[in-house]
Amino acid sequence: MxxxxxxxxxxxxxxxxxxxxxxxxxxxxxxxxxxxxxxxxxxxxxxxxxxxxxETPAFAVIKNPDGTVTVRINEFVRPKDLEKRLREEGVPAVIDYVPYGQACRQPRGQIVPQPNRMPLRQAEDSRDFWIDPKDFGPDETLVVQMHSANGDVAKSNGGSVSVIRGSVAPCELVPAQFSGVDRE
Structure with missing residues (x-):
């Protein structure tokens, strides 16, 4: 919607x-x-x-009848506002948008292995993704790091998603390590 x-x-x-x-x-x-x-x-x-x-908002967060949360990011701006909205809907989250060519220093905390569950699920043929707050255990936080494509806030050019148990270290910017084809 x-x-x-x-x-x-x-x-x-x-x-x-x-x-x-x-x-x-x-x-x-x-x-x-x-x-x-x-x-x-x-x-x-x-x-x-x-x-x-x-006007198109930077993001939309909608609570679904089944308890899941649907998210659409239209622009990679105001990450702390998105983080706040997710927390209001029961999703503990840390969101960081970093400049192209940069990344957050790793590790940022104790990573929870995700063998059979994904913290984000992409909706088919859509920019939307959904999250189930029940996927997070006590003291677990969704950590999303994204960077825009050459500074274009409407397009993502990569990032990472993880779940951290315990405290999450602040994002300390370091040069990104790209593998494979350079994304510029």
């Missing part, structure tokens, strides 16, 4: 909570003023919502 669709759904849900009663034969003036004020507020909210909905 796109950001615009989610916003429109929320506005419709809010409008559905308004009680519309039949109009009495005579209406006191203050009720008429209150109704006019409500109509003006709804119109103002719609005027503000339309321009906001037309």
């Amino acid at each position: 796109s950001f615009k669709d989610k916003l429109l759904e929320e506005l419709r849900a809010e409008a559905a909570t308004i009680s519309w009663e039949p109009r009495p034969a005579h209406r006191p003036a203050r009720r008429l003023v209150a109704a006019a004020g409500l109509a003006a507020a709804v119109a103002a909210a719609m005027a503000v919502a339309v321009p906001l909905a037309s």
Whole structure:
């Protein structure tokens, strides 16, 4: 579901909570003023919502009915905001976007082996991925490190995903070690 669709759904849900009663034969003036004020507020909210909905957010985090969390990253900016949103949805996370050609010094903590489970699952034919908060044990944190393609914040050019048990060391930038074809 796109950001615009989610916003429109929320506005419709809010409008559905308004009680519309039949109009009495005579209406006191203050009720008429209150109704006019409500109509003006709804119109103002719609005027503000339309321009906001037309902008693409840097990321979207949506809690699914089954408890999983769907994530879409449109721009590799504001990683700490994404980290905060994931934590609000039950996913302990550390997100770092690093400059192209750089990486976080490893190790950043005790890596949890992932033989039969993946911390992120890619949705088919989509930029979305999903995470199940139940995949993380006590004191485990999802650690995502990504870098943009030659400084283009809309494109990723690699990174790493791991799960760390215990504290996660801050990202200390070091030159990246590329294997295989250079990604420039």
